[in-house]
Amino acid sequence: MSSPIRDAMATSDVLITVGSGGVGKTTIAATLALRAAMEGTGSMVCTIDPAKRLANALGLEALGNKEARIPDETFGAAGLLPRAPMYAMMLDIKRSWDDLVERRAPPDKREKILNNRFYQALSTALAGSQEYIAMEKMWELHEQAKYPLLVVDTPPTAHALDFLDAPNRILDFLDNDAAKWLLTPALAAGKFGLKLFNLGGSYVAKTIARFTGTETLQQLADFMLNITSLTDSFRERAHQTRSLLQAPSTAFVLVTGPMPERVDEAVYFHTLLQQNKMRVAAVVVNRIHAPVPDALWDEVARMGGPLQARLEQTLKENDLLATQDARGIERLRELCAPTPLVLVPRFELDVHDLKAVWETSRYLWGEAQVDAAKTTR
Numbered sequence: 019m020s021s022p023i024r025d026a027m028a029t030s031d032v033l034i035t036v037g038s039g040g041v042g043k044t045t046i047a048a049t050l051a052l053r054a055a056m057e058g059t060g061s062m063v064c065t066i067d068p069a070k071r072l073a074n075a076l077g078l079e080a081l082g083n084k085e086a087r088i089p090d091e092t093f094g095a096a097g098l099l100p101r102a103p104m105y106a107m108m109l110d111i112k113r114s115w116d117d118l119v120e121r122r123a124p125p126d127k128r129e130k131i132l133n134n135r136f137y138q139a140l141s142t143a144l145a146g147s148q149e150y151i152a153m154e155k156m157w158e159l160h161e162q163a164k165y166p167l168l169v170v171d172t173p174p175t176a177h178a179l180d181f182l183d184a185p186n187r188i189l190d191f192l193d194n195d196a197a198k199w200l201l202t203p204a205l206a207a208g209k210f211g212l213k214l215f216n217l218g219g220s221y222v223a224k225t226i227a228r229f230t231g232t233e234t235l236q237q238l239a240d241f242m243l244n245i246t247s248l249t250d251s252f253r254e255r256a257h258q259t260r261s262l263l264q265a266p267s268t269a270f271v272l273v274t275g276p277m278p279e280r281v282d283e284a285v286y287f288h289t290l291l292q293q294n295k296m297r298v299a300a301v302v303v304n305r306i307h308a309p310v311p312d313a314l315w316d317e318v319a320r321m322g323g324p325l326q327a328r329l330e331q332t333l334k335e336n337d338l339l340a341t342q343d344a345r346g347i348e349r350l351r352e353l354c355a356p357t358p359l360v361l362v363p364r365f366e367l368d369v370h371d372l373k374a375v376w377e378t379s380r381y382l383w384g385e386a387q388v389d390a391a392k393t394t395r
């Protein structure tokens with residue numbers, strides 16, 4: 019049985035799961051890494067905000083921001099015996115930003131940046147900061163070249179491609195002309211307060227001061243002044259991560275659900291990835307409803323009584339969902355062609371332990387097939 023995922027693994031050293039919020043990116047990332055290790059390719063999965071029980075199952079909770087090998091006993095308890103080691107980590111956004119500053123800012127600026135309130139907001143809340151640091155981590159892990167396969171999970175984003183733009187957004191923010199025009203000359207002259215208030219008539223100055231207060235403004239000014247020491251390294255890295263994303267040995271696994279709104283998002287995302295010259299190995303359509311088997315319909319039909327009617331109603335609703343999913347699959351197949359689809363069923367329970375992750379991998383590997391409904395269009 020051919021499997022686009024197996025093919026992608028054979029030809030890639032970085033796999034990135036992407037897609038809209040809640041579709042199963044983290045689950046599929048863990049699944050890819052486990053499968054690789056089981057097949058004899060050492061793997062490392064960098065997860066972002068995994069469901070608590072999955073983190074637990076992978077032994078991630080105790081790790082902080084560090085990579086660690088999943089112990090043989092953990093696999094053993096799930097009845098698994100990988101042929102190569104599997105490593106995992108849970109990316110801590112704030113810690114990773116702090117590490118970056120510690121490593122890259124000039125020594126006299128480090129503390130100033132770390133203690134600055136704008137930095138603290140930037141490193142946790144500014145749009146794109148999660149995505150940026152995820153891309154930084156990917157670059158760093160890839161540079162280390164310790165893992166034959168690196169699987170990178172991406173954060174849930176309102177706009178699916180935020181992580182591609184993140185490095186540029188950070189640069190735009192740092193290059194913000196208005197802020198520079200307002201703050202830098204005053205700072206360079208060493209008399210921030212005076213000069214700023216000399217701009218008294220300026221609409222921008224008045225507005226900013228009113229909204230933020232002078233002390234905050236001073237913090238912003240300090241931040242801009244100190245963080246510019248990092249701008250060049252941000253710029254260089256933005257460039258490098260983009261080339262890594264576009265490298266022939268990097269592949270994207272686009273994860274989606276089969277329902278109409280998810281399909282539209284996935285198609286849009288697929289188009290953007292292609293426009294950005296990024297290779298999409300497969301679209302994983304996750305959580306597909308299977309149609310009710312004939313045997314179950316027969317069984318319910320024999321029940322009689324009021325329960326029969328109620329159960330038949332439930333089965334009907336399930337079949338409607340299955341048919342809707344089948345239409346979604348058909349649309350994806352059409353609109354994402356020639357990218358292959360890989361279908362994963364909706365399991366009764368969440369995918370929260372290694373056994374369930376392994377079971378999921380059988381669908382990615384083409385060993386198990388989803389029983390999808392037929393469409394009647």
Ligand SMILES: Nc1ncnc2c1ncn2[C@@H]1O[C@H](COP(=O)(O)OP(=O)(O)OP(=O)(O)O)[C@@H](O)[C@H]1O
Pocket residue numbers: 038039040041042043044045046066067068069172173174175304305306362363364365366367368369370
């Ligand atoms: N095929 C499936 N069947 C049943 N449950 C699933 C399936 N795939 C994923 N799940 C469950 O759905 C939940 C969301 O999955 P996951 O955390 O992987 O999504 P995500 O795309 O990473 O979300 P976020 O965008 O919030 O990061 C988890 O509890 C996971 O166990």
Ligand SMILES: [Mg+2]
Pocket residue numbers: 043044045066067068171172173174
């Ligand atoms: Mg996730």
